[in-house]
Every structure is written in C-alpha cells, then in structure tokens.
Amino acid sequence: MSWNRSSSFGRLSRFWRTLAFRLTAGYALAGLSLVFLASASLYLLLRSELEKSTDLFLADKLHVLRTMLRERPDDIDALREEIELESAARRYEQFYIRLLDEHDTPLLTTPGMADQLDLDQLIHRIQGRPEHTVPMQGRNGQAFRVTSALASVGSAGSRSDTIQIAIDVSQQEELLARFRRRFWAILVVTFVVFPLVGYQVARHGIRPVEEMATTARHISSTNLHERILAEGYPFELESLAGTFNKMLDGLEESFERISRFSADIAHDLRTPVNNIRGEAEVALARARTIDEYRDVLGSCLEEAVRLSDLIGDLLFLARADSPLTNLRRETVNVGELLSGVREYYEASAMDAGVSLTATIPGEPVVAELDRALMQRAVSNLVSNAVAHTPFGGSVVMRAYSEIAAETGKVRIEVSDTGVGIPSHALPRVFDRFFRVDSSRSQASGGTGLGLAIVHSIMLLHGGNVDIASELGRGTRVTLRLPATAAR
Ligand SMILES: Nc1ncnc2c1ncn2[C@@H]1O[C@H](COP(=O)(O)OP(=O)(O)OP(=O)(O)O)[C@@H](O)[C@H]1O
Ligand SMILES: [Mg+2]
Structure with a gap:
C-alpha cells in the first residue's frame, strides 16, 4: 500500500517537472490572468459609466426644479404637474421627487413614493451629504440611487426648500448582475479550456524532442546508420537534430575505423602465426635432418620477429593515443x-x-x-x-x-x-x-x-x-x- 502511494507520488512529482506541464501551466496562468483582467476592467468601466449617466440625469432634474422654484416660487401647481407628469410617463427607471420646506414638512411628493421607499431612512441616508448620490434599497428590494439638494425659493433667496430625488436603477443592477454571471462562466470555461489547449500545444511542440529521444534510444552499434528525420521540425530543433546526426556520422565513422582496425590486426597476427604453425606441422610430419630443423627454426624465428615487431608497433600506437604519454x-x-x-x-x-x-x-x-x-x-x-x-x-x-x-x-x-x-x-x-x-x-x-x-x-x-x-x-x-x- 505504502509502496503504491510512494510510486504514484513519484509519478506525480515527475509530471510536475515535465516541460509539457510547465508550458501548460504558464500558458493557462497567462490566459486566465488576461481574461480575468480584461473582463474585470470592462465590468468596472460599465458600472462607473452607468452610475455616471444616472448622476447626470439626477443633476439635470435638480437643475430644472431649482430653476422652477427660483423663477416661479408661487406656482406650486406647475411644479406638481411637472413632477407627476414626467414620472407617470416613464415605464422604466422610475424616479420619485419630494419637496420639503425649511421645517422638513413635505410640500410635494410623487404619488406612490412612500410605497417604494422608506422616507425616514431616505432622510437619514442623504443627510449631511448634499448634492451627493448614494445607493439605497427600496421597500420591494429594488435598487435606488438617491440625492438631495437645497433650492432657494424666489429670486430674493429669502427661503430655501429641500429637494429629494430617488431613481430606480434595478434595470442597471440587473444588467450588472448578468454581466457578473457571464464573467464567472467565462472564467470557469477559461479555467478548463486553457490548460487543455495549452497541454495540446505543449505536447505538439515537444513531440519532435520525444521522437529524437526515441531514435537516440534505439541507436546501438548495430544500427549506427540511423538518422533523425528533421523535416518539418521547428528551426531550433532542426539544428539540434542536425547536430545530433553529425555526432552520429562521427561515431559511425570512428566505429567503422575501429572495426576495420580490429579486423586488420586479427588478419596481420594470423598470418605469421599460421606460417609458424604450418612450418612446424610440416617439420613434424616425418623425421628430418638437423639442417632441415635448423631451416624450419630459422623461418619460425623470422615469423616470430615479424610478430613481435607488429605487436610492438600496436603497443606503441596504443600508448601514443593515451593522453598520459x-x-x-x-x-x-x-x-x-x-x-x-x-x-x-x-x-x-x-x-x-x-x-x-x-x-x-x-x-x-x-x-x-x-x-x-x-x-x-x-x-x-x-x-x-x-x-x-x-x-x-x-x-x-x-x-x-x-x-x-x-x-x-x-x-x-x-x-x-x-x-x-x-x-x-x-x-x-x-x-x-x-x-x-x-x-x-x-x-x-x-x-x-x-x-x-x-x-x-x-x-x-x-x-x-x-x-x-x-x-x-x-x-x-x-x-x-x-x-x-x-x-
Ligand atoms: N615513399 C613512398 N612512395 C610510395 N608509396 C609509399 C611511400 N611511403 C608510403 N607509401 C605507401 O603508403 C603505404 C603506407 O605506408 P606505411 O609506412 O604506413 O606502411 P608500410 O610501409 O606498408 O608498412 P610498415 O611501414 O608498417 O612496415 C605503403 O604501403 C605504401 O603503399
Ligand atoms: Mg612503412
């Protein structure tokens, strides 16, 4: 059991050290970060643009109301008409307006505003932050953005009322929520797809290296003529394969020379030994005179000298090859x-x-x-x-x-x-x-x-x-x- 665990751990640690894993991890990490950064920055941009357009709308509305209060301070009916008509005409992005006098007594309120918003909380939220837009949740869970501002009544400016405006931005919130859902979905897909694609790309890239390794593994003294076919390889690997092939050329040549050398040695040693043997056999075939024996010994000695010269030469060459000579x-x-x-x-x-x-x-x-x-x-x-x-x-x-x-x-x-x-x-x-x-x-x-x-x-x-x-x-x-x- 423990052997199994340690062997699978060994396999895993080997996998982490593979080039394919490293390339895949790098590729996936870079891809994920890129997708994350691009989507997140698009999301933030969209959110800030939506908020900005809402704020502009609210500022515009405030400006209209202030002008009306200043120019026609007593025409409260015209003001009511303006407020009610426009808010009734809108189907989306409903907005609500409330006008309060100096003692915070409501003078005018868009019908239905109290149903949508907790008005006490509204005062609380925007108190002390005039002309600022802040988010707020409605009674039915919708999202609002609310603002308030002082507006002087009449051209003399002796009195000032408070205008409160709330706008329903649920549509925008919904859009942003959809964006966020899409964003996470894209991230999950990226998380799965990038490593897979990266792994395929890495495997494809290093396949030539593996092929080269396989060829190298198969080459032995009997098939030194085999070469790596580098056609279609990436340029860097083509030159590596070329170097490898050149090394094989050198090896094959040296190997052939050594084989020939050994064959030559065997042949050159055999000739004098055969001669000595032949002479001895012939001499021993029957009885010989002293002179005949002397002749045979003489030619045997000649062959022995030849043999010892040859061995001397070979020894000399072997020693000369040694770097220690x-x-x-x-x-x-x-x-x-x-x-x-x-x-x-x-x-x-x-x-x-x-x-x-x-x-x-x-x-x-x-x-x-x-x-x-x-x-x-x-x-x-x-x-x-x-x-x-x-x-x-x-x-x-x-x-x-x-x-x-x-x-x-x-x-x-x-x-x-x-x-x-x-x-x-x-x-x-x-x-x-x-x-x-x-x-x-x-x-x-x-x-x-x-x-x-x-x-x-x-x-x-x-x-x-x-x-x-x-x-x-x-x-x-x-x-x-x-x-x-x-x-
Ligand atoms: N001066 C020369 N003129 C003509 N051929 C030569 C001359 N020197 C060498 N050779 C040729 O080169 C070959 C190699 O010479 P090398 O001296 O290596 O061997 P070898 O003379 O045959 O044998 P070894 O010198 O070992 O007894 C000779 O066999 C011969 O054919
Ligand atoms: Mg010679």
Whole structure:
C-alpha cells in the first residue's frame, strides 16, 4: 500500500517537472490572468459609466426644479404637474421627487413614493451629504440611487426648500448582475479550456524532442546508420537534430575505423602465426635432418620477429593515443640525427641501387625532441622511400630551421624519386594498416603502420606531417615541429 502511494507520488512529482506541464501551466496562468483582467476592467468601466449617466440625469432634474422654484416660487401647481407628469410617463427607471420646506414638512411628493421607499431612512441616508448620490434599497428590494439638494425659493433667496430625488436603477443592477454571471462562466470555461489547449500545444511542440529521444534510444552499434528525420521540425530543433546526426556520422565513422582496425590486426597476427604453425606441422610430419630443423627454426624465428615487431608497433600506437604519454625531450641536433639514420640505411639503400643522402644547412638545426621517437619517425620515412624507389633512384633527407612569429620551427623533409602514391590513396596513407596495394606490400612485408606511427609521433611533439606525391615521379613527406616544447 505504502509502496503504491510512494510510486504514484513519484509519478506525480515527475509530471510536475515535465516541460509539457510547465508550458501548460504558464500558458493557462497567462490566459486566465488576461481574461480575468480584461473582463474585470470592462465590468468596472460599465458600472462607473452607468452610475455616471444616472448622476447626470439626477443633476439635470435638480437643475430644472431649482430653476422652477427660483423663477416661479408661487406656482406650486406647475411644479406638481411637472413632477407627476414626467414620472407617470416613464415605464422604466422610475424616479420619485419630494419637496420639503425649511421645517422638513413635505410640500410635494410623487404619488406612490412612500410605497417604494422608506422616507425616514431616505432622510437619514442623504443627510449631511448634499448634492451627493448614494445607493439605497427600496421597500420591494429594488435598487435606488438617491440625492438631495437645497433650492432657494424666489429670486430674493429669502427661503430655501429641500429637494429629494430617488431613481430606480434595478434595470442597471440587473444588467450588472448578468454581466457578473457571464464573467464567472467565462472564467470557469477559461479555467478548463486553457490548460487543455495549452497541454495540446505543449505536447505538439515537444513531440519532435520525444521522437529524437526515441531514435537516440534505439541507436546501438548495430544500427549506427540511423538518422533523425528533421523535416518539418521547428528551426531550433532542426539544428539540434542536425547536430545530433553529425555526432552520429562521427561515431559511425570512428566505429567503422575501429572495426576495420580490429579486423586488420586479427588478419596481420594470423598470418605469421599460421606460417609458424604450418612450418612446424610440416617439420613434424616425418623425421628430418638437423639442417632441415635448423631451416624450419630459422623461418619460425623470422615469423616470430615479424610478430613481435607488429605487436610492438600496436603497443606503441596504443600508448601514443593515451593522453598520459610523456616525451623524453632533450636538445637534439637534427642534422646529426639525419646522418645517423642515413648510416643505418646506407647498406640496404646500396643493395637496392638507391642513393641516400642527408643535406644539412651550415647553421646547426637544433630542437627539443624525444631522440628515439624522432629517429623512429625518420627511419619509417626512409624505409618507405627506399622500398618504393626503383634501382637508380635517389632518396634525400633535408633539415631546415624556420623562424615563425613566436617560436622557432624545425622542418624535416624526406623525398624520393620513386613510384609515387595515387592521389585517391594519399588522404588515407596515415591510417593504421593502410597499404596502397595491399597484396604487393604484403609480399614486401609492410604492415601499414609505419606512417600511422610517424603521425602519432608528430602529434606527441605538437607538430604535423604532410605528404605530397606524384605517380611515377616521387614522394615528399614533410615533418614540422616546434623547436622548443610548449610550456
Ligand atoms: N615513399 C613512398 N612512395 C610510395 N608509396 C609509399 C611511400 N611511403 C608510403 N607509401 C605507401 O603508403 C603505404 C603506407 O605506408 P606505411 O609506412 O604506413 O606502411 P608500410 O610501409 O606498408 O608498412 P610498415 O611501414 O608498417 O612496415 C605503403 O604501403 C605504401 O603503399
Ligand atoms: Mg612503412
């Protein structure tokens, strides 16, 4: 029982926090206040206008009676006629007049006035408030507005009588009461309709967000190609959907690259392992001579070396990806570094019939680098260049100092006169396991990790790498690095 209550309370508190509820509440509150204010101000205006027109009528009547009393003080019959005739002629908004002398003795009274109004109360209500109109209730429950005023009798003004006028405003009261009833009815309807309409509008507005959430929930590694169809969405959500789709593009691409990478690793690890296994199986199939065993062991060792190099490269790339990788920077003379690499590759270049030179400017090119890593990067470039340059070609290494705006930069170029790389393959040569012609490179033993490692080493140093190539004419790879480590 208590579990149920707490779960429904949880649902309720979640509902309060929904965007739909907030939008609905805001919309309904604003609508209700607007309707309330508009109706109330119209009501007040109507009431004050009605009162004003009644007061004007009463003031007018007073004025007529005063004039008559002043101009024809003795013609009381004319006065009576005026009063009785007009009041008898009216069907609505009946009014009643009473004329009192100085001693409050009634001189004239509209017939039937005493039936409608409590005359003692009338005196009491308007005493001391001359020329003011005040509300009063009649004997039969009708609403009246009453006023009184002094009027001097005759032009000499020696005597003054009191005029009392009462007007029946029940019609107006009825109108105002109808207005009030209508007003409350409108408020009740607004109270019901606005939240309903507001909720529909809010739901409609946030439906795209929910659709996006549903799509996002369904996307997993197996359907990364799914996208949100943002057509017809409001502009803000369209751009949100666009951003989301772009994020999915990136994810899908990374995911594909990782899948390809894993497949490549598996393939490249399997080849040497299969070779070792095959050789061992063949060797064990029957008795062999010592020399035959030596041959088998030799080629197994070759495969094992290949395998351990590959694993070494993969480990290196994995470590280089980690943000915690530290460089062992030291001041390195780049010219000397290039000479070292040239000496190392001299023999194999000579075997391939390729001339290998290192051109160093007179001024020493010095930079703060991780010597071992830079040697590895340049070696990878030189080994590629030598491997892809036919007999009689040349490979040249160059080092330059560049003075940039704030920091010095070092540029290292390795160019060859080899076979070149087709332009469609150029953007991918830094990808892991990428080989322009995988079948041929496979034969020559390349794994497609060399340039990826160069790229990683450049990133670690805060530098970059560029490649330019022309088929049949040669390739030039340029490394650019800051001469000093960024502080
Ligand atoms: N100087 C070059 N001339 C022509 N093609 C090149 C050159 N350098 C690289 N390539 C092409 O780019 C591909 C990728 O080079 P990368 O050094 O990454 O791999 P690899 O040399 O095949 O293998 P690894 O260096 O890992 O042993 C090579 O397979 C080759 O096709
Ligand atoms: Mg290589």
